[in-house]
Amino acid sequence: MDHDRVQLAHGSGGLLSAQLIDRLFLPRFANPILNRLEDQATLELPAGRVAMSTDTFVVDPIFFPGGSIGDLAVNGTVNDVAMSGAAPLYLAAAFVLEEGLPLADLHRVLVAMEEAARTAGVVVVTGDTKVVPRGACDKIFITTTGIGVVPAGVTISAASLRPGDAIILSGTLADHGMAILTTRQGLSFHSRIQSDTVALHGLVATMLAVCPTIHALRDPTRGGVAATLNEFARSSRVGIVLEEARLAVRPEVRGACEVLGIDPLFVANEGKLIAAVPEDAAAEVLAAMRNHPQGCEAAIIGRVTAHHPGLVVLRTVLGAERIVEMPVAEQLPRIC
DSSP, X not given: OOOSBOOGGGGSSSHHHHHHIIIIIHHHHOOTTGGGOOSSOOXXXXXXXXXXXXXXXXXXXXXXXXXXXXXXXXXXXXXXXXTTXXXXXXXXXXXXXXXXXXXXXXXXXXXXXXXHHHHHTOEEEEEEEEEXXXXXXXXXXXXXXXXXXXXXXXXXXXXXXXXXXXXXXXXXXXXXXXXXXXXXXXXXXXXXXXXXXXXXXXXXXXXXXXXXXXXXXXXXXXXXXXXXXXXXXXXXXXXXXXXXXXXXXXXHHHHHHHHHTOOGGGSOOSSOOEEEEOGGGHHHHXXXXXXXXXXXXOEEXXXXXXXXXXXXXXXXXXXXXXXXXXXXXXXXXXXX
């Protein structure tokens, strides 16, 4: 019964399954709801509309500079819930483990999840674990589902942009995607690129406190800022004009993008958000963001326009303009 790697029997529902839960999972996530070990969680929710999101994480490698698949699974789902304006409360987590995965690696992932959940103030209340034969998955896949409650009076949607809105980005571009790619390919740069994975609901709450009528929020993950803004433009039938000079990219990230021939606008972020804010509230929202740890590098990067509806146009530092297309294919597979 003493193993240092995941066995198929750990997914059997028998003694080894119980041992895995008791030794690794419960010590990390113990709380009165989860400790009942029922097949479901019975939850108390405040009054209001419920926001719910689910996501599956298959990132490779599972440990990378600035994070791991564990904290990424928590932060990613917390952020998806938060982009509705909701305060995230609960998480469910399901794990697919490959036979042979070192239990030390699983423990490290669970510790990262525990810390991320504690930092975000959310509780893991239910979950599931399956084990598949070697080669049927790659080490570990995690699916997380989040639930939160939207405050009264807050209505945020990609279909709500209006001409004149300011487009605000909370920080630098492409940190997560390039951290994954350079680690996966074994590339070495003068400065090590770090993932930006972090929970953003605190920043969202700060923004809503000064402007409850924010029109749209989104964390630009797969497809990057380019995909998110194209989704905004198409959903709202408006145009968006970006200013290249206002897009911040860390020097080491920009260097990696140039070496690999990748546009930072198309690279995933895991700790940034894009907001469409009414013009008369933009300065106040920007100031509030810059006073928050997750928004200290925030900037207005563009405006919504009634011209060229459905299109995103980038005004370059040379004064030329080009259309920013929706990504056609995934440049960086398995980044989240």
